[in-house]
Amino acid sequence: MTGFWGRFARNRQAVLGLGILAVVGLIAATAHLFFPEDPFSLAGRSMSPPGANGFLLGSDSLGRDVAAGIAHGAKTSLLIGLVATIVAVCIGVIMGALAGYYGGWIDDVLMRTTEMFQTIPSFIFAILLVAIMKPSIESIIIAIAVVSWPAVARLVRGEFLSLRNREFVQACHTVGMSDVRIMLGEILPNCLSPIIVIGSLMVATAILIESGLAFLGLGDPNIMSWGFQIGAGRTLLRSAWWVCTFPGIAILLTVLAINLVGEGLNDALNPRLRERS
Amino acid sequence: MTQSQNPLLDICNLHVALPAGSQREFAVQDASIRLHKNEILCVVGESGSGKSLTARAVMGLLPKPHVRVAKGQILFGGDDLAKVSDVRMREIRGSEISMIFQEPMTALNPVMTIGRQIDEVFRFHRAMVARDRREKAIQLLDDVQLPDPRRIMDAHPHELSGGQRQRAMIAMALALDPRILIADEPTTALDVTTQAQILKLIKDLQSSHNTGVLFITHDFGVVADIADKVVVMQGGQVVETGTADEILNRPQHSYTRALIDAVPSLSPRAPRARSDEVVLKVDHLDKVYGGGRAFFGLGREARKVHAVNDVSFELRRGETLGIVGESGSGKSTVARCIVRLIDAESGTILLENTDLRPLGRAALRPWRAKIQMVFQDPFASLNPRRKVGTIIAQGMRLMGRPAEEAESRTRELLDIVGLDERAFDRFPHEFSGGQRQRIGIARALALDPEVLVADEPVSALDVSIQAQILHLLDEIRERMTLSMVFITHDLRVAAQVCDRLAVMRHGKVVEAGSTGEIFANPRHEYTRELLGAVPGKHWDPRQAALSA
Numbered sequence: 001m002t003g004f005w006g007r008f009a010r011n012r013q014a015v016l017g018l019g020i021l022a023v024v025g026l027i028a029a030t031a032h033l034f035f036p037e038d039p040f041s042l043a044g045r046s047m048s049p050p051g052a053n054g055f056l057l058g059s060d061s062l063g064r065d066v067a068a069g070i071a072h073g074a075k076t077s078l079l080i081g082l083v084a085t086i087v088a089v090c091i092g093v094i095m096g097a098l099a100g101y102y103g104g105w106i107d108d109v110l111m112r113t114t115e116m117f118q119t120i121p122s123f124i125f126a127i128l129l130v131a132i133m134k135p136s137i138e139s140i141i142i143a144i145a146v147v148s149w150p151a152v153a154r155l156v157r158g159e160f161l162s163l164r165n166r167e168f169v170q171a172c173h174t175v176g177m178s179d180v181r182i183m184l185g186e187i188l189p190n191c192l193s194p195i196i197v198i199g200s201l202m203v204a205t206a207i208l209i210e211s212g213l214a215f216l217g218l219g220d221p222n223i224m225s226w227g228f229q230i231g232a233g234r235t236l237l238r239s240a241w242w243v244c245t246f247p248g249i250a251i252l253l254t255v256l257a258i259n260l261v262g263e264g265l266n267d268a269l270n271p272r273l274r275e276r277s
Numbered sequence: 278m279t280q281s282q283n284p285l286l287d288i289c290n291l292h293v294a295l296p297a298g299s300q301r302e303f304a305v306q307d308a309s310i311r312l313h314k315n316e317i318l319c320v321v322g323e324s325g326s327g328k329s330l331t332a333r334a335v336m337g338l339l340p341k342p343h344v345r346v347a348k349g350q351i352l353f354g355g356d357d358l359a360k361v362s363d364v365r366m367r368e369i370r371g372s373e374i375s376m377i378f379q380e381p382m383t384a385l386n387p388v389m390t391i392g393r394q395i396d397e398v399f400r401f402h403r404a405m406v407a408r409d410r411r412e413k414a415i416q417l418l419d420d421v422q423l424p425d426p427r428r429i430m431d432a433h434p435h436e437l438s439g440g441q442r443q444r445a446m447i448a449m450a451l452a453l454d455p456r457i458l459i460a461d462e463p464t465t466a467l468d469v470t471t472q473a474q475i476l477k478l479i480k481d482l483q484s485s486h487n488t489g490v491l492f493i494t495h496d497f498g499v500v501a502d503i504a505d506k507v508v509v510m511q512g513g514q515v516v517e518t519g520t521a522d523e524i525l526n527r528p529q530h531s532y533t534r535a536l537i538d539a540v541p542s543l544s545p546r547a548p549r550a551r552s553d554e555v556v557l558k559v560d561h562l563d564k565v566y567g568g569g570r571a572f573f574g575l576g577r578e579a580r581k582v583h584a585v586n587d588v589s590f591e592l593r594r595g596e597t598l599g600i601v602g603e604s605g606s607g608k609s610t611v612a613r614c615i616v617r618l619i620d621a622e623s624g625t626i627l628l629e630n631t632d633l634r635p636l637g638r639a640a641l642r643p644w645r646a647k648i649q650m651v652f653q654d655p656f657a658s659l660n661p662r663r664k665v666g667t668i669i670a671q672g673m674r675l676m677g678r679p680a681e682e683a684e685s686r687t688r689e690l691l692d693i694v695g696l697d698e699r700a701f702d703r704f705p706h707e708f709s710g711g712q713r714q715r716i717g718i719a720r721a722l723a724l725d726p727e728v729l730v731a732d733e734p735v736s737a738l739d740v741s742i743q744a745q746i747l748h749l750l751d752e753i754r755e756r757m758t759l760s761m762v763f764i765t766h767d768l769r770v771a772a773q774v775c776d777r778l779a780v781m782r783h784g785k786v787v788e789a790g791s792t793g794e795i796f797a798n799p800r801h802e803y804t805r806e807l808l809g810a811v812p813g814k815h816w817d818p819r820q821a822a823l824s825a
Contacts, residue, residue: 166657166658167652167653167654167657167658168657168658168659168660170613170618170650170652171650171652171658171717171720172671173617173618174616174618174645174648174649174650175645175646175649175671175672175675175676175724176641176642176645176646176672176675176676177671177675186660186663189662190660190661190662
């Protein structure tokens, strides 16, 4: 894997992104050590500016610690981003693989279904799903996964379509290999690179959707999140700018970092771009 | 063609440097080539010999800045093309030196009509009014013998056949009556009958325009047909230069001799005794592509193509049956129907008195081992993510053989196909094309098949490697008494490998018989046409090898 790391490290932006992401991950992992209290608890004077009254990043209108909220929110964002993406990639790979490999009416049915999902604006669809299912962390993950999988399905279908007629796949047919083994053992490993790239970028989108939902008050009411913090502080933007600003920066940095890493992965894994330098 | 005359193009000690970290420092090293007026100079070599880069260096088309001219001169008129400014180079390109490429489909712009593309050449280089330009373009298309030039003017590239596209390319290249035409493998992508026509066209136009032609090719047959002078390249260096007669019939350098020796002869080899035991019998096989409808059967009906039309043949034990034909003749479809990669509509495929055609996947499984296939493209036929040992052993494991047995058999097979045992733990990308083809053959042999179907197994390989693989297939056939169905477009290869031939055209077998009979006395008109179009048919490489 040294070759892969070498290619990845050649892209400085990607390394920077990975660094930021590592910091966010560290904050999320150590949130309960530095801020053992519930981030919803009232920790002191309300509306304290950053640095005053023992609040590193200030407090909001109810006296909740903004820094504690960001640390605990990082956990929420990363968790939802990762789990939703994994679910979406699994659905997308299965749908795309079946459609691309078998073609014919299976392809017709699966792809028309995919298109149906794609015609609905994804954020509005996510709002609708969460509103129907009652806001909770599970319903948010389901909603994000449901709006994200069609892109994966289309990508995987294209890869399977081009790989299924390659001679090495036909050679597997001639020794009587089963379809499932051909799909999982022969074709899938050859299209992992684009799946990893699109997956990494989807984590960023998932975090944005989650923040958007929480901002609109559709987040899980028992879990602190960046979107919720911004939503709670937006009425105070002029008198207490810090309540919205710091969670906003956290979202910006995390999404940017993931996008940089995704780009870096794309450069390192996509052989057609490798020559470009 | 007097030698005292100044050369049109004088390439002196040309070095083309490759980026740091490549296999070798120079792609072209110390190459000196002289092209005179009114001569066709063929640059011959195998892949990686630097022949194409030499041509590109002349046109200033090297993929800069990674690949560049490091040393040497390319003298043309008063200019050194290695140092000339971009502005001057653009003037020269197209008007004084022009180039035609291997694949006319990618060299032509797919969204522009042929007429507009020719028109552009005039607009960039000459001040002419639109009507004159159009008249001139039609005249050009007529010169390259395209039928109905007025219609072709308004056609897009995809509406023309491969040969017509190449003619259009030639028309564009000759539009401004250049002094030099560079042709980079211009007929490699074409069928043999079309190739013969294009070669004749190039030769005719060259002599009527007194052009100097720098012709890049890997095919000694083509050289024998058109070359006045020949330059042989190996690994970036010029190893031998001479007239066509000298190089073809009295080669001096050992590499040239080896190359010519590897060219299969057109005279069929001695017939062998034919066994009485029929291994595979194919009767009235039919396959139609298309005819389905997209979108749940509601879409437009796809165009129907009768790819295999009533094909019958039988294959006896130990025999090699060649199926020859041009692209689109259905020969590969027949191969894929026999190994059941494609389901034929009707007919029978009898192997040991069992009809394989109607069998379902489960019922077919025990029979799979008996018919195995060797594929054309050594780069696409091996899974890049699996080790060679796994690729070869896969079939045996699927058939339920224990792992140790499969492994020891795999090592044995690697030895049989002439590969080192260490190949077992390597990935396919660590091997060359010829070695990969050996791996593909080992995989096909792993299940001890009765019948081996080889679909153009050597057409993606260089001629010296091709000879080795053909030799290997021969050896294996003797050793394992295999019966082989050998698909090829190359009649030279067919003459050396096949005991019997079936000539296919438009999905039908037009003629079948023993190889010697068909070569000596072709009955069908199409067979005669095919045989007549083989490049270099009047030149026998064996003769050259003997005299050397």
